[in-house]
Amino acid sequence: MTTRLAPGDTAPDFTLPDADGKPVSLADLRGRKVIVYFYPAASTPGCTKEACDFRDNLAELDDAGVEVLGISPDKPAKLAKFRDKEGLTFPLLSDPDKKVLQEWGAFGEKTMYGKTVTGVIRSTFLVDEEGRIEAALYNVRATGHVAKLRRDLKI
Template sequence: MTDYPRLSAGDSASSFTLPDQNAAPVSLADYAGRKVILYFYPAAMTPGCTTQACDFRDSLGALGAAGYQVLGVSKDAPEKLATFAARDGLTFPLLSDPDLVVHRAYGAYGEKNNYGKIITGTLRSTIVIDESGTVELALYNVKAKGHVAMLCRKLGLAA
């Protein structure tokens, strides 16, 4: 079986440290006492991932005002993430997880249906973590388009 256990509300969020787009280490512990939106996406600069990242970028005001920090995670190298951030004006940390350790810890890796073919890869997922490090919301296999607006509705925020 290639699926990893998915998280549910009330679970403890696993600690991690990953390099960001500038190769600087970013840890979940850096955001202790703050709310975090940790989202996993398959690949930087692909159409769906660009749509989703730009939607998060465009919603940072509302999310930040409500106390949320957005962190994007993919298996891309920091250099590619830096290009993605610069190309699309992404001002939140993009984290590199090439060994998929954090993907697996958060249940964001496994089997998925890609145009009718079952493959193993990143599951587009969003985990909302509260100030105490507890999972508040875990969403798996989300759609790129419209996801941020749906997430804001679930969190009771205006996007």
């Protein structure tokens, strides 16, 4: 069973390459709220909808002092194509060895089409200014959860 994070837990720190290969560290964002979301694969229909939903709400999130980071097992080159094709303006981070995905409980057994499989568990987290988990949402839907986050954050 995958360990899951809960509100109040310290967010596991990470440094991962973005779509251009530049390192991005969660620790560098202390002092700001951060949405960290994990998705299975760039350029797939559900992940595209989810990323575009974040993109379309980014101005309001940014105005509220909330950064957005998307993480998947994709390599930087694939993330760059995805970013450019969809006009994404927030960092997409590469975790090909799935170490960060596992630390955050976003990789493990899940049910897909009635079968148990091992893979990325679509998950979204809100990290507060001190680096603690404020909200941990597992098995989120690709559509609609950005609106729920905005309601929860009162944005």
